[in-house]
Amino acid sequence: MQTQHTEVFVSGGGIAGMITALAFAEAGFSVVCVDPATPVTDRAAKGADMRSTAFLQPSRALLEEIGLWARLEAHAAPLQVMRIIDAGGETPTPRVESEFDATDISEQPFGWNFPNWLLRREALAALEAHPQITPRFGVGVQDVLTRSEAVRLRLSDGSTVSTKLLIAADGRNSPVRRALRIDVQTIRYGQKALAFTVSHPIPHNNISTEIHRSGGPFTLVPLPDRDGLPASAIVWMERGEEALRLRDLDKAAFEKELNARSCGILGPLELTSPRDIWPIISQYARSLTGERTALIAEAAHVIPPIGAQGLNMSLADLRALRDQAVAHRGALGSREMLDAYARGRLADIRLRITGIDALNRASMAGARPLRDLRALGLNAIHGVKPLRKSLMQIGLGAKG
Ligand SMILES: Cc1cc2nc3c(=O)[nH]c(=O)nc-3n(C[C@H](O)[C@H](O)[C@H](O)COP(=O)(O)OP(=O)(O)OC[C@H]3O[C@@H](n4cnc5c(N)ncnc54)[C@H](O)[C@@H]3O)c2cc1C
Structure with a gap:
């Protein structure tokens, strides 16, 4: 040859x-x-990747340059607001809620999400x-x-x-x-992520929401409507054994736990895909x-x-x-x-x-004092406008 x-x-x-x-x-x-x-x-095929990817502004510019954006644009769900909720109190209900709006730093959304x-x-x-x-x-x-x-x-x-x-x-x-x-x-955290999609009665209004309690973040990311219903992709991080338990529950039992964890912010969530599971690590070459x-x-x-x-x-x-x-x-x-x-x-x-x-690590915190510290930190960051804007720009990749 x-x-x-x-x-x-x-x-x-x-x-x-x-x-x-x-x-x-x-x-x-x-x-x-x-x-x-x-x-x-x-x-619908076996092995389909149920995760979604949010391309932030600098990534969109690259995709435009190489001609891929034109193929993707019609399928995008824009991310206009990032909402962070701390639900680490006695009961799983929101106690601190902060919204980071892209209009504070840009005329464009933070990013665009795709399956x-x-x-x-x-x-x-x-x-x-x-x-x-x-x-x-x-x-x-x-x-x-x-x-x-x-x-x-x-x-x-x-x-x-x-x-x-x-x-x-x-x-x-x-x-x-x-x-x-x-x-x-x-670095191993002993954590896994469940990735799946849901539909819900309350529109997401292009808001991506991260809810922190313990075990890791629970993140809802907007998707375009599906079969006429608002839809979101979810990444739910938990300690490994708990994630496996959740994956193996039947649909009704899983949805019960899912709705408790989402604090009902988009109304009752209905599972619309299989549940993929991903090990969570940090690693660098x-x-x-x-x-x-x-x-x-x-x-x-x-x-x-x-x-x-x-x-x-x-x-x-x-x-x-x-x-x-x-x-x-x-x-x-x-x-x-x-x-x-x-x-x-x-x-x-x-x-x-x-x-x-x-x-x-802050999101995984199980002990109550650490969870309280996290809520205080979130409040403090959000309350200082220059710090909030600076963090948004770093997150976007527009500033390092
Ligand atoms: C639950 C979850 C949610 C995520 N959400 C986001 C998000 O919203 N936004 C974001 O930016 N990132 C997100 N990420 C991260 C993102 O998914 C990864 O960065 C991305 O999938 C990694 O892509 P990759 O191409 O490097 O690796 P992979 O997707 O692992 O691709 C590697 C490829 O190499 C191939 N390969 C293996 N062996 C060989 C060989 N011998 N020769 C040639 N090829 C080989 C494999 O078959 C595979 O196709 C998420 C990750 C997880 C786990």
Whole structure:
């Protein structure tokens, strides 16, 4: 079998990997993108990803630049207000409520939310239509041999590919990162997240709500109406055993607990999807680069799903890497290019990992005095306008 040559090779065709392939192809590079799994692009199909992703303002700008936004726009649910509720008192009822409104800092909403299965459908269609991209689903990276001139990859079907720049977008257990022997630092919280969708009688009015009690945040994120009813995506974080118990309850028993936890803010919630379960960790790679290789997205960093930061950080990686590739077009994959990428990303990644870790620990608090402290903190932050605005800008990725 002949070796295929490409300028850029993307290992991993998850949402981050597919968007990366599109961004590099749009910048004029030839791209091969491989993934052993074929994207599930139908909501009702087995294995459909029931999570949703909120793209914050800087991510939308990137999606517009690479032509993906035009495919997505009609399916967006805007996020105009972020509401944070502390329900950590004696009973599970709201006791402190703060609203952060995007109009305080911008003419646009904070972000736009989409179901993950739909993002995969639209990204895959764009990938398959792009003349610069060779998508290879059903095939994974097996061996990686880096050399100063090129990287040679052996794939699971026995074929080989040679590339100037290898991008690892192959997830938290990244096989490319392992092949390059790049270590990770991992924090385990003993927590899991349940992800599912609901319908409700009270409209969400484009408000995303995070409710804190104990065990972790319970977050409702607006979705477009479904079958004529208001709909939301929920991420419910709990200690591992409790999350498994909740997943295994029958629908009626689950909805009872769900409605107690949501404090009834959108009226009675009805479960409209299967319940996916995700382990929660924080993790970062000790280096963002190896020879002719860049790590991005969850291959580089994993954080708990709070404040819609995960994939937005990944798109910030991708933007930085693409810009360095364009600036070093004659020296694609060189040490100089990769160092510039790492320098540009490290501070922002550290800031967000540290910030989200602290928020998650505050939200997990079980003991009453800690829960009271959290409520006081929330009140204090919200009450000081410059601090509130500053935090909103950092959360958005407009400020680091
Ligand atoms: C419950 C939950 C809710 C979330 N909500 C949000 C949100 O609202 N906003 C946000 O920004 N982020 C959110 N995130 C984070 C976001 O989902 C992740 O950042 C994103 O899915 C990670 O994408 P990824 O492409 O890096 O990894 P993955 O999605 O894990 O993709 C990695 C891909 O690599 C492939 N792969 C594996 N082995 C190989 C191989 N040998 N060769 C090639 N490919 C391989 C896998 O098959 C997979 O498709 C959430 C996360 C969780 C857990």
